[in-house]
Amino acid sequence: MLIKTRPGWAIRESEATPESVFLNRRSLLGAGAGLIASAALPRIASAQAKDPTADLYPARRNEAFTLDRPVTDEDLAANYNNFYEFGTSKDVVAAASRMPTRPWTVAIDGLVEKPFEIGVDELIRKMPLEERLYRFRCVESWSMAVPWTGFPLKALVALAKPLSGAKYVQMQTFMNPKVAPGQAQRWYPWPYTEGLTMAEAGNDLTLLVTGVYGKPLANQFGAPIRLITPWKYGFKSVKSITKISFVAERPKTFWEGLQPAEYGFWANVNPAVPHPRWTQASEQVLGTRERRPTLLFNGYAEQVAEMYKGLEGERLYV
Ligand SMILES: Nc1nc2c(c(=O)[nH]1)N[C@H]1C(S)=C(S)[C@@H](COP(=O)(O)O)O[C@H]1N2
Ligand SMILES: [Mo]
Numbered sequence: 001m002l003i004k005t006r007p008g009w010a011i012r013e014s015e016a017t018p019e020s021v022f023l024n025r026r027s028l029l030g031a032g033a034g035l036i037a038s039a040a041l042p043r044i045a046s047a048q049a050k051d052p053t054a055d056l057y058p059a060r061r062n063e064a065f066t067l068d069r070p071v072t073d074e075d076l077a078a079n080y081n082n083f084y085e086f087g088t089s090k091d092v093v094a095a096a097s098r099m100p101t102r103p104w105t106v107a108i109d110g111l112v113e114k115p116f117e118i119g120v121d122e123l124i125r126k127m128p129l130e131e132r133l134y135r136f137r138c139v140e141s142w143s144m145a146v147p148w149t150g151f152p153l154k155a156l157v158a159l160a161k162p163l164s165g166a167k168y169v170q171m172q173t174f175m176n177p178k179v180a181p182g183q184a185q186r187w188y189p190w191p192y193t194e195g196l197t198m199a200e201a202g203n204d205l206t207l208l209v210t211g212v213y214g215k216p217l218a219n220q221f222g223a224p225i226r227l228i229t230p231w232k233y234g235f236k237s238v239k240s241i242t243k244i245s246f247v248a249e250r251p252k253t254f255w256e257g258l259q260p261a262e263y264g265f266w267a268n269v270n271p272a273v274p275h276p277r278w279t280q281a282s283e284q285v286l287g288t289r290e291r292r293p294t295l296l297f298n299g300y301a302e303q304v305a306e307m308y309k310g311l312e313g314e315r316l317y318v
Contacts, residue, residue: 051216051224052102052121058214059149061131068299069285069292071133072144074213076287081220082138083239084188085173085180096219099179099240104224110170110245113161120224124210126159127151131214132207137269137298139233143283148228149211154202156244162198166246169201170194171227174242189257194227194238195250195265199307205230205300208241231300233267263318268308269298270317 079093086095106123109115128151137143157169173192177183183190200206207228210217217223222239229236235255245251255263262276271281271294282291297304308316 053124053210054216056124056129057149057211057216059129059131059211061133061147065132065134067133067135067145069135069145071147073287077144077146077212078218078220080286082234083220083222085182085190085192085240086220087182093218093220095181099219099223101219101223101240104242106225106241107243108156108160108245109243110247111163111166112246113163120210123156123225124151127155127208129210131211134205134207134228134230135298136228136230136234136237137283137294139235139263139267139275139280141275141278141280141283141294142286143292143294144286147213148207148209149214150207150209150228152204153196153206153208153227154204156208157198157201160244160246162246165248167198168247168250169196169198170243170245170247170251171196171238171241172243172245173238173240189252189254192238192254193251193257194236194253195247196229196236197307200229200304203304203307205303231269231297231304233269235263236267264315266314266316267318268304268316269294270296272296273317275318 080090081092081096082090083092083096086092086099102121104120105117106120107115107117129149130151131147131149133145133147135143136146153169171194174180175183175191182188196206209222209226209228210224212218212221217226222237222241225241226239227237227241236253238254250265253263253265256265269280274280280294283294284290285292295301308314
């Protein structure tokens with residue numbers, strides 16, 4: 001993601017280049033990039049086969065969630081990631097593969113009946129896993145269509161038994177600069193933090209995701225568990241979650257902490273509200289030459305618009 005007041009050290013060529021030019025150059029390099037991708041695959045594939053929950057995949061697809069476009073090629077989606085803990089380029093596969101994802105516990109704390117920690121495998125086996133096809137829209141204005149596997153966040157909320165004072169759910173990524181070199185860069189407000197209102201956390205669309213493309217999550221996608229809120233810009237979808245806290249106050253999120261004028265708490269997709277430095281009216285569909293008009297709430301208005309009634313004074317689309 002681009003930050004406005006970035007000093008020289010923050011600029012990388014891929015960021016300094018307009019996205020469309022970068023993508024085209026990438027597809028021109030197609031053959032070479034493909035070789036790199038397939039050379040990386042066997043190791044990733046075997047790591048996923050060893051995943052203690054591998055037997056749960058592929059999960060049953062919930063046919064209620066349909067797409068208006070083809071699913072993005074797996075090779076492309078798995079090699080074009082934002083995961084700043086492992087660098088600011090889209091190529092984080094190798095660095096992220098060094099992240100140990102077991103044992104992994106998720107702490108549930110804050111305003112709940114009784115705080116607890118749960119091993120991620122126990123959690124995954126308790127929860128109703130299903131596959132859903134969702135559109136995914138990054139604030140940088142590229143988009144994908146992805147078959148995620150996971151369970152509704154509301155199932156975890158039920159398990160957590162929040163108290164009535166809980167108004168928001170805060171979710172955080174692990175903190176370990178030895179594993180994640182990006183976290184040694186102190187000017188970022190680590191650990192990566194995101195949040196939702198209780199209403200958003202309880203929405204049917206809101207998923208905790210543990211798999212993709214019919215397999216457990218590969219590390220670069222945010223293994224072993226990450227959020228997906230398909231009507232919001234991708235930066236809300238926090239990866240590699242270790243802590244879920246029920247809180248009374250709106251959490252300060254990672255990107256908000258870095259650049260509040262450009263990235264806010266709500267981050268709902270809206271083609272009519274430009275980013276301060278680029279339009280959000282259309283999106284580059286990854287893997288194609290197509291620019292498509294962006295849809296309000298990324299096409300999920302029917303399921304989510306109701307939640308924002310009465311909040312018109314908020315910056316809902318930044
Ligand atoms: N912990 C963490 N979560 C993160 C990010 C990150 O840098 N660190 N990047 C976000 C952004 S900007 C996007 S677009 C999505 C990318 O998800 P993907 O790589 O699975 O496509 O992850 C989001 N979650
Ligand atoms: Mo993003």
